[in-house]
Amino acid sequence: MGRSPCCESEHMNKGAWSKEEDERLIAYIKRHGEGCWRSLPKAAGLLRCGKSCRLRWINYLRPDLKRGNFSDEEDELIITLHSLLGNKWSLIAARLPGRTDNEIKNYWNTHIKRKLHARGIDPQTHRPLDYTSTAGAAAAATHTICSNANNSGNKATPHSTTCEELSSSTPPPLRAAKKRLNSLASAVVTVREEEESTNNSMSSDVTTTTTTAEEVQVQLINNKNGINMDEDGDANADLDLSLCLSVHSPKTIIRNNSTSSTASTELLRSPPPLPAHGHHEVFLSLGFHPDARHACSGTSCSAPTATTLDLLSDPSSHPISGASSYWF
DNA sequence: AAGCCGGCCAACCGCACGTGG
DNA sequence: TCCACGTGCGGTTGGCCGGCT
Numbered sequence: 001m002g003r004s005p006c007c008e009s010e011h012m013n014k015g016a017w018s019k020e021e022d023e024r025l026i027a028y029i030k031r032h033g034e035g036c037w038r039s040l041p042k043a044a045g046l047l048r049c050g051k052s053c054r055l056r057w058i059n060y061l062r063p064d065l066k067r068g069n070f071s072d073e074e075d076e077l078i079i080t081l082h083s084l085l086g087n088k089w090s091l092i093a094a095r096l097p098g099r100t101d102n103e104i105k106n107y108w109n110t111h112i113k114r115k116l117h118a119r120g121i122d123p124q125t126h127r128p129l130d131y132t133s134t135a136g137a138a139a140a141a142t143h144t145i146c147s148n149a150n151n152s153g154n155k156a157t158p159h160s161t162t163c164e165e166l167s168s169s170t171p172p173p174l175r176a177a178k179k180r181l182n183s184l185a186s187a188v189v190t191v192r193e194e195e196e197s198t199n200n201s202m203s204s205d206v207t208t209t210t211t212t213a214e215e216v217q218v219q220l221i222n223n224k225n226g227i228n229m230d231e232d233g234d235a236n237a238d239l240d241l242s243l244c245l246s247v248h249s250p251k252t253i254i255r256n257n258s259t260s261s262t263a264s265t266e267l268l269r270s271p272p273p274l275p276a277h278g279h280h281e282v283f284l285s286l287g288f289h290p291d292a293r294h295a296c297s298g299t300s301c302s303a304p305t306a307t308t309l310d311l312l313s314d315p316s317s318h319p320i321s322g323a324s325s326y327w328f
Numbered sequence: 329a330a331g332c333c334g335g336c337c338a339a340c341c342g343c344a345c346g347t348g349g
Numbered sequence: 350t351c352c353a354c355g356t357g358c359g360g361t362t363g364g365c366c367g368g369c370t
Contacts, residue, residue, distance in 0.1 A: 014339085014340080015338095015339075015340090015363095015364090016338075016339080016364085016365095017338090017339090035356095036355085037355075037356070038354085038355060038356085050355085050356085051340085051341090051356085051357090052339075052340080054356080054357085055338085055339065055340080056338090056339080058357095059337095059338070059339085060338075060339095087359065087360090088358090088359090089358075089359065090357075090358060090359085101357095101358075101359080102337085102338075102339085102359095103337085105359075105360085106336070106337055106338085107337095109336095110335065110336060110337080111336095330370105331369105331370090332368105332369085332370080333367105333368090333369080333370100334366105334367095334368090334369105335365105335366090335367090335368100336364105336365085336366085336367105337363100337364095337365090338362105338363095338364090338365100339361100339362085339363090339364100340360105340361080340362070340363095341359105341360085341361075341362090342358105342359095342360090342361100343357105343358090343359095343360105344356105344357090344358080344359105345355105345356085345357080345358095346354105346355090346356085346357100347353100347354085347355085347356100348352105348353095348354090348355105349351105349352090349353090349354105
């Protein structure tokens with residue numbers, strides 16, 4: 001059961017915001033900053049619930065919002081990110097400055113879906129619409145299912161049965177690992193040459209076992225969620241999870257923008273050399289299938305249960321003086 | 329001109345998650 | 350460990366608007 005609605009008060013305004021309400025909200029946030037949404041309406045003299053204020057600010061009033069049509073580049077980026085992340089609109093929005101998750105979600109549903117259909121692409125699987133029941137199709141479907149199973153909506157989908165099967169067979173540590181990865185996904189990724197001994201709160205959780213520029217195997221050890229990540233990816237243990245990190249430059253992502261879910265496969269298969277400077281796109285793949293590590297580390301990433309969970313990136317620039325160690 | 333229809337999008341709703349007591 | 354609370358996310362709704370008949 002969820003919590004009761006936050007705005008059950010009978011005297012709350014609902015529906016479209018008036019100009020005066022907008023001005024009050026903007027003025028208040030300019031003075032006091034964002035946060036404390038529950039108490040904000042009263043403090044700002046608004047007859048709205050906190051959630052409504054937050055939505056109005058984030059989706060409409062924020063000064064850094066980009067207005068106007070989506071560019072072709074943004075279209076392609078959204079398609080690429082959706083093929084990797086599924087309906088994780090907030091994560092996709094994080095990669096498009098000035099765009100909100102709501103805006104991207106609406107744009108996806110009203111424009112891009114149609115665009116992909118016109119191209120003969122299934123917008124959910126990113127596979128050709130006539131793609132039939134080959135092993136590859138099954139793998140792709142599973143990939144999507146895994147990604148979607150991680151979503152919170154949990155609305156029934158045409159694949160819901162399989163999804164439920166997968167979810168129910170997912171061992172608790174994996175669920176915790178997914179949570180963990182999601183939290184990592186919003187963390188800053190920094191690549192530096194030195195300071196390997198510098199430990200932040202994450203570094204006790206994550207140890208890099210190799211530090212080549214092209215691929216990093218990551219072992220999660222004894223983190224606070226109680227997950228034990230085994231680098232071996234032992235075939236006989238469901239609980240043996242493996243992670244792989246591959247590092248790519250943003251340009252490569254665009255260049256490899258594919259109309260199918262093989263995009264990530266290609267990227268993982270042949271990551272380009274790290275540039276000396278700049279920031280990097282990092283994909284995390286979590287596998288709970290014995291093939292997952294193998295899939296991530298080389299030949300194929302379309303393993304049945306390899307799940308690309310989140311895109312890690314930091315749009316702000318971070319000095320990179322090399323690529324010998326990674327932490328986040 | 330009026331009615332219908334479909335597209336668009338701001339806003340809402342229900343739920344999950346993180347956190348602190 | 351449990352519970353309450355605040356926050357954020359993704360799916361859905363409903364009203365507005367323009368095009369068509």
